[in-house]
Amino acid sequence: MIIFLALIIHWYFSLFGQTFFLHRYGAHKMFTMSKFWEKFFYIFAWVTQGSSYLNPRAYAILHRMHHAYSDTEKDPHTPHFFKEVFTMMMHTKKIYNDVLNKRVVVDEKFDRDFPEYPAIDRIADSWYTRISFGVLYTVFYWQFATHWWMFLFLPIHYLMGPIHGAIVNWAGHKYGYRNHNEGDKSKNTLFWDILMMGELFQNNHHHAGSKPNFANKWFEFDPTYPVILLFDKLHIIKLAKVRSK
Ligand SMILES: [Zn+2]
Ligand SMILES: [Zn+2]
Numbered sequence: 001m002i003i004f005l006a007l008i009i010h011w012y013f014s015l016f017g018q019t020f021f022l023h024r025y026g027a028h029k030m031f032t033m034s035k036f037w038e039k040f041f042y043i044f045a046w047v048t049q050g051s052s053y054l055n056p057r058a059y060a061i062l063h064r065m066h067h068a069y070s071d072t073e074k075d076p077h078t079p080h081f082f083k084e085v086f087t088m089m090m091h092t093k094k095i096y097n098d099v100l101n102k103r104v105v106v107d108e109k110f111d112r113d114f115p116e117y118p119a120i121d122r123i124a125d126s127w128y129t130r131i132s133f134g135v136l137y138t139v140f141y142w143q144f145a146t147h148w149w150m151f152l153f154l155p156i157h158y159l160m161g162p163i164h165g166a167i168v169n170w171a172g173h174k175y176g177y178r179n180h181n182e183g184d185k186s187k188n189t190l191f192w193d194i195l196m197m198g199e200l201f202q203n204n205h206h207h208a209g210s211k212p213n214f215a216n217k218w219f220e221f222d223p224t225y226p227v228i229l230l231f232d233k234l235h236i237i238k239l240a241k242v243r244s245k
Pocket of ligand 2: 023027028063067205209
């Protein structure tokens with residue numbers, strides 16, 4: 001029971017760090033927040049991603065490229081040039097590492113206006129820290145797993161970020177329905193995106209990239225949006241005025 005609870009909590013906290021902070025704030029600036037809260041959520045995203053920490057600058061750049069070049073050869077992660085998801089993820093990883101280590105020239109329009117804390121990155125991005133998180137997950141399982149097969153869930157903790165990325169980037173541009181005729185192959189995969197906290201409304205999101213609610217129709221539900229509204233009410237964030245497309 002404790003193992004399942006830990007898996008669910010880790011899954012959703014890490015996902016929230018990604019969709020709320022890295023994606024909707026870092027890459028799209030759908031809302032603003034004070035430096036205090038920015039640092040708070042930067043650390044939140046790091047700790048909840050743990051061993052699979054994603055650098056917010058590299059995330060923002062790759063994600064902005066994804067929007068600009070959606071499902072073309074310049075898209076860092078389109079499923080339409082790969083036979084299976086693993087090869088696509090390896091391709092994305094290579095671009096991510098090149099951007100992260102400044103080995104490629106990045107278009108200036110992508111390379112600005114993102115949260116950046118090099119001092120935190122130095123700790124979060126080191127192998128020492130990543131492996132420590134991995135050891136922590138393993139010790140936790142060692143303590144609380146009541147059956148051997150529960151250990152089969154451990155790799156999900158090690159690779160939480162890339163697993164989320166793989167599901168969204170593959171399924172979100174391949175399986176589902178479309179509300180908007182964008183020039184790409186983006187899809188809405190689920191009506192109620194409980195699994196990925198709204199990230200699987202790719203078609204809606206590509207249609208209106210700065211809209212904080214990824215659900216468009218009355219039957220759709222984006223679980224992150226009520227949290228954003230709550231944070232806005234509590235003055236943790238300030239919603240930006242939505243520009244209509
Ligand atoms: Zn997309
Ligand atoms: Zn986006």
